[in-house]
Amino acid sequence: MSLSTKEKKYCKWFWDETLGGEFDTWGTSTYFIEVIQVGNDLCATRQIEVYENGNVLFYDDNHFADNYGMLCDKPLSKADLLEFGITRAEFEQIWQTKTPINRLSWLAEAEQHDISN
Known part of the structure; x- marks a missing residue:
């Protein structure tokens, strides 16, 4: 399989374990990941996590980590x-139709900025 430096690829897999701790009730999850080749490595550029209870998390270069x-x-x-x-x-x-719970404040700030400009 040939993968150019800029070519994006996508994968999806089911994770059959819960997060544990305070997020244990979210249940199991399905991960969707966009990757690009950097050198010899395939690195994630965007990630979606869809949990059994309906919660959704998005990560990318602009929002790469949170609680x-x-x-x-x-x-x-x-x-x-x-x-x-x-x-x-x-x-x-999935990226266009799901609303991630870890971006709600970020989205509200962006909308506020757009409205005020």
């Missing part, structure tokens, strides 16, 4: 893409 978690900081493998690969359309459909 819930963070953008994946471990390289993925080409085998991950082969086994768990999805289309860009599937990833974008």
